[in-house]
Amino acid sequence: xxxxxxxxxxxxxxxxxxxxxxxxxxxxxxxxxxxxxxxxxxxxxxxxxxxxxxxxxxxxxxxxxxxxxxxxxxxxxxxxxxxxxxxxxxxxxxxxxxxxxxxxxxxxxxxxxxxxxxxxxxxxxxxxxxxxxxxxxxxxxxxxxxxxxxxxxxxxxxxxxxxxxxxxxxxxxxxxxxxxxxxxxxxxxxxxxxxxxxxxxxxxxxxxxxxxxxxxxxxxxxxxxxxxxxxxxxxxxxxxxxxxxxxxxxxxxxxxxxxxxxxxxxxxxxxxxxxxxxxxxxxxxxx
Amino acid sequence: xxxxxxxxxxxxxxxxxxxxxxxxxxxxxxxxxxxxxxxxxxxxxxxxxxxxxxxxxxxxxxxxxxxxxxxxxxxxxxxxxxxxxxxxxxxxxxxxxxxxxxxxxxxxxxxxxxxxxxxxxxxxxxxxxxxxxxxxxxxxxxxxxxxxxxxxxxxxxxxxxxxxxxxxxxxxxxxxxxxxxxxxxxxxxxxxxxxxxxxxxxxxxxxxxxxxxxxxxxxxxxxxxxxxxxxxxxxxxxxxxxxxxxxxxxxxxxxxxxxxxxxxxxxxxxxxxxxxxxxxxxxxxxxxxxxxxxxxxxxxxxxxxxxxxxxxxxxxxxxxxxxxxxxxxxxxxxxxxxxxxxxxxxxxxxxxxxxxxxxxxxxxxxxxxxxxxxxxxxxxxxxxxxxxxxxxxxxxxxxxxxxxxxxxxxxxxxxxxxxxxxxxxxxxxxxxxxxxxxxxxxxxxxxxxxxxxxxxxxxxxxxxxxxxxxxxxxxxxxxxxxxxxxxxxxxxxxxxxxxxxxxxxxxxxxxxxxxxxxxxxxxxxxxxxxxxxxxxxxxxxxxxxxxxxxxxxxxxxxxxxxxxxxxxxxxxxxxxxxxxxxxxxxxxxxxxxxxxxxxxxxxxxxxxx
Numbered sequence: 001x002x003x004x005x006x007x008x009x010x011x012x013x014x015x016x017x018x019x020x021x022x023x024x025x026x027x028x029x030x031x032x033x034x035x036x037x038x039x040x041x042x043x044x045x046x047x048x049x050x051x052x053x054x055x056x057x058x059x060x061x062x063x064x065x066x067x068x069x070x071x072x073x074x075x076x077x078x079x080x081x082x083x084x085x086x087x088x089x090x091x092x093x094x095x096x097x098x099x100x101x102x103x104x105x106x107x108x109x110x111x112x113x114x115x116x117x118x119x120x121x122x123x124x125x126x127x128x129x130x131x132x133x134x135x136x137x138x139x140x141x142x143x144x145x146x147x148x149x150x151x152x153x154x155x156x157x158x159x160x161x162x163x164x165x166x167x168x169x170x171x172x173x174x175x176x177x178x179x180x181x182x183x184x185x186x187x188x189x190x191x192x193x194x195x196x197x198x199x200x201x202x203x204x205x206x207x208x209x210x211x212x213x214x215x216x217x218x219x220x221x222x223x224x225x226x227x228x229x230x231x232x233x234x235x236x237x238x239x240x241x242x243x244x245x246x247x248x249x250x251x252x253x254x255x256x257x258x259x260x261x262x263x264x265x266x267x268x269x270x271x272x273x274x275x276x277x278x279x280x281x282x283x284x285x286x287x
Numbered sequence: 288x289x290x291x292x293x294x295x296x297x298x299x300x301x302x303x304x305x306x307x308x309x310x311x312x313x314x315x316x317x318x319x320x321x322x323x324x325x326x327x328x329x330x331x332x333x334x335x336x337x338x339x340x341x342x343x344x345x346x347x348x349x350x351x352x353x354x355x356x357x358x359x360x361x362x363x364x365x366x367x368x369x370x371x372x373x374x375x376x377x378x379x380x381x382x383x384x385x386x387x388x389x390x391x392x393x394x395x396x397x398x399x400x401x402x403x404x405x406x407x408x409x410x411x412x413x414x415x416x417x418x419x420x421x422x423x424x425x426x427x428x429x430x431x432x433x434x435x436x437x438x439x440x441x442x443x444x445x446x447x448x449x450x451x452x453x454x455x456x457x458x459x460x461x462x463x464x465x466x467x468x469x470x471x472x473x474x475x476x477x478x479x480x481x482x483x484x485x486x487x488x489x490x491x492x493x494x495x496x497x498x499x500x501x502x503x504x505x506x507x508x509x510x511x512x513x514x515x516x517x518x519x520x521x522x523x524x525x526x527x528x529x530x531x532x533x534x535x536x537x538x539x540x541x542x543x544x545x546x547x548x549x550x551x552x553x554x555x556x557x558x559x560x561x562x563x564x565x566x567x568x569x570x571x572x573x574x575x576x577x578x579x580x581x582x583x584x585x586x587x588x589x590x591x592x593x594x595x596x597x598x599x600x601x602x603x604x605x606x607x608x609x610x611x612x613x614x615x616x617x618x619x620x621x622x623x624x625x626x627x628x629x630x631x632x633x634x635x636x637x638x639x640x641x642x643x644x645x646x647x648x649x650x651x652x653x654x655x656x657x658x659x660x661x662x663x664x665x666x667x668x669x670x671x672x673x674x675x676x677x678x679x680x681x682x683x684x685x686x687x688x689x690x691x692x693x694x695x696x697x698x699x700x701x702x703x704x705x706x707x708x709x710x711x712x713x714x715x716x717x718x719x720x721x722x723x724x725x726x727x728x729x730x731x732x733x734x735x736x737x738x739x740x741x742x743x744x745x746x747x748x749x750x751x752x753x754x755x756x757x758x759x760x761x762x763x764x765x766x767x768x769x770x771x772x773x774x775x776x777x778x779x780x781x782x783x784x785x786x787x788x789x790x791x792x793x794x795x796x797x798x799x800x801x802x803x804x805x806x807x808x809x810x811x812x813x814x815x816x817x818x819x820x821x822x823x824x825x826x827x828x829x830x831x832x833x834x835x836x837x838x839x840x841x842x843x844x845x846x847x848x849x850x851x852x853x854x855x856x857x858x859x860x861x862x863x864x865x866x867x868x869x870x871x872x873x874x875x876x877x878x879x880x881x882x883x884x885x886x887x888x889x890x891x892x893x894x895x896x
Contacts, residue, residue, distance in 0.1 A: 182382070182383070183381065183382050183397050183399075184382055184397070187350075187353075187397065196399060198379075198380075200378050200379050200380075200383070201379045201380060201402070217405075218402070218405070221319065221322070221323075221401040221402065221404070221405070222399075222401050223326065223401075276350065277883070278348065278349045278888055279347070279348040279349065279350070279714055279715060279716060280713070280714045280715045280723045280725070280726060280878075280879075280880035280881065281382070281396070281397055281715050281716060282715075282880065283715045283723060283725055283726040283729070283879070283880045284382060284384060284386065284396055284397075284645060284712070284715045284716065284725065285382070285383075285384055285645065285647070286384045286641070286642060286645035286646050286647045286650065
């Protein structure tokens with residue numbers, strides 16, 4: 001009975017999602033707090049909290065389940081991720097909204113992973129948990145468990161890049177490598193040929209991603225066009241670059257991949273790096 | 288009575304300053320477009336550089352793809368809203384911190400050229416501009432941070448400084464001068480950099496008339512000069528024509544060939560002061576006889592009026608003069624070295640200590656909040672000592688003010704003492720720098736606070752200022768003990784060194800320091816400490832360090848003392864300044880912030896471009 005009721009609600013909710021989101025690809029990426037509240041009320045969404053489990057236990061968005069980023073990273077194969085989805089009661093058609101409390105970077109990495117294993121219907125909550133709470137929106141302490149669901153495995157290799165592809169990108173036209181770490185990290189060392197788009201540029205205090213028009217302008221300023229093929233990377237596990245991945249998609253880039261193992265792997269493999277040692281820029285920091 | 292309550296700078300009665308509208312949205316658009324043209328090869332590098340500098344963006348150290356954005360802050364006056372915006376912009380596009388310069392600008396470093404227009408866009412929203420912050424223009428017009436609150440001032444010169452800044456900004460008369468041009472206003476003869484500017488002005492009254500004492504032709508640099516007094520009194524009506532006359536003469540007669548000698552001070556000194564003086568007086572009459580109303584209307588002092596408030600009489604603050612030492616309560620120590628009374632009874636200027644002018648975005652936000660909460664004028668001023676002065680603070684609010692600052696690490700003592708060393712950006716971002724003057728200034732500050740030098744009143748009127756090259760952005764020539772960076776071969780090894788200068792001073796009786804000796808970068812701190820040791824042994828009663836140093840430089844003999852003159856001091860410092868062999872102590876031959884062998888790398892400076 002329960003599952004039947006759930007299924008009908010889910011169907012209805014999907015139409016809400018698609019009505020609001022299908023007009024352009026841009027808005028698939030983030031779900032506004034208002035829409036999420038509606039979906040929660042209609043029991044038509046799986047909300048995923050990627051913060052540490054302890055934080056989840058203290059308080060979380062109503063109906064959310066806990067899938068901490070660390071668990072996603074530990075289950076480092078598409079098969080295991082699908083299993084994780086199934087255990088969380090997420091079927092192929094369940095709309096998923098992911099949130100964090102780290103300006104969207106952790107949520108982005110998890111959302112990207114879900115999309116990578118074939119759960120395209122994953123979006124990011126536009127704001128952080130702290131903001132959600134400050135708006136006075138619904139939270140709870142109850143640990144939510146949902147019946148196991150079936151999920152198929154359809155790995156989307158179009159959104160993933162390994163070091164080999166990164167290395168090749170350098171010499172190919174219209175391929176752009178985007179480093180989303182902070183400026184000083186980038187200046188110190190980066191993958192040769194990369195362009196810096198620090199994650200700090202991508203969001204505001206209210207929203208994890210800026211208005212698409214602004215993102216588009218930033219891209220245009222840097223000469224990144226919608227038709228370029230972009231690979232994003234960051235320092236270690238692809239969180240900051242996960243956010244950049246979604247930001248650039250929001251800016252209209254069609255072909256974009258995440259080099260999820262990022263600079264950490266690149267360095268470990270002894271690949272070439274570009275360094276800049278002629279300025280003591282770290283000494284400008286006030287702390 | 289009621290009026291007093293309304294004007295009391297209480298949390299509930301915050302009067303936001305109106306948006307000063309220095310910036311223009313169109314300029315940000317044009318900047319963005321020109322970056323694209325330049326990148327596509329449709330604008331030459333030279334043309335683009337000229338354009339970029341006119342809009343306040345310098346190339347960064349050995350990295351032309353990054354800019355240092357210089358935000359012009361006329362009179363140093365910033366509002367909480369502006370500070371918050373700078374915090375956000377720095378986080379997004381720069382390095383998460385901002386930097387207070389020695390000419391009341393606020394600088395954002397390592398901004399990608401492609402993002403400069405975005406930063407400008409944000410600045411315009413809060414009324415700020417970067418226009419003519421660099422290039423061969425009238426640079427940021429400075430005004431003493433005590434103007435309006437100084438007990439010794441004839442009147443508040445701030446509105447005049449603001450009106451002058453507005454008069455010259457985007458004024459066709461000064462868009463392509465032979466070289467940059469600097470105008471500084473003082474409040475009184477003690478506070479202000481009037482003798483080291485192209486034009487320096489001190490407000491004064493004569494027979495009830497308002498006017499200025501105007502100095503011309505000063506300036507610091509590879510060769511420095513102290514400005515000359517134009518005339519005993521220049522009435523306020525002639526301020527703008529006098530400034531314009533100087534600018535026009537410079538534009539006409541300045542050296543456009545030799546970049547190293549093209550500031551107005553060279554023109555003045557090559558021609559001779561008396562001749563230049565006569566030309567200025569004559570040119571001023573020309574200006575007055577030919578100026579159009581339209582031009583004259585650019586200058587409006589009344590619209591720059593200060594927020595005049597009826598102030599209540601507050602409590603006195605005996606703590607300030609109470610002796611403190613290194614073991615004193617941190618709050619007392621802070622009060623002693625960071626707070627001074629205003630001419631308005633019961634109100635205080637609170638200085639916020641920074642390290643060589645660096646402030647993080649979080650700290651900027653916290654500072655904005657404290658200004659909003661505690662300043663009766665709703666703004667603060669950044670100062671040439673690379674810190675912030677928050678004015679019109681009530682005595683009873685000081686403990687809370689201190690606690691608020693402490694939360695973000697802004698409550699260090701020593702802002703008004705020699706422990707707050709000034710340091711230009713040096714090798715952290717500047718093309719011309721040879722040494723890491725910036726880090727050295729911060730190292731000095733933390734060492735001196737640790738040693739409690741901020742608590743010693745006899746050291747208080749002394750200053751330490753450091754530049755990373757001879758070009759004086761760190762204003763080392765007006766410091767009690769100043770340093771400028773260079774490279775020397777010591778024991779066969781290239782070593783970062785500083786030339787030490789003694790006895791400089793700002794204000795109307797400003798003097799330039801005299802060069803004493805070279806000191807390896809890693810020996811600067813121990814050398815200053817040694818100098819203080821010698822001073823303590825050799826001083827006469829009631830003789831401050833600054834007085835003692837000045838006496839040495841003037842050659843006044845210390846007859847009954849061991850160190851009789853400057854040479855004796857140099858000899859006494861020999862041991863401290865010498866280095867062991869490079870094999871025994873390789874670190875001593877490196878600069879701060881580096882773990883590799885020192886080499887002096889510089890690129891073409893853009894100051895002169």
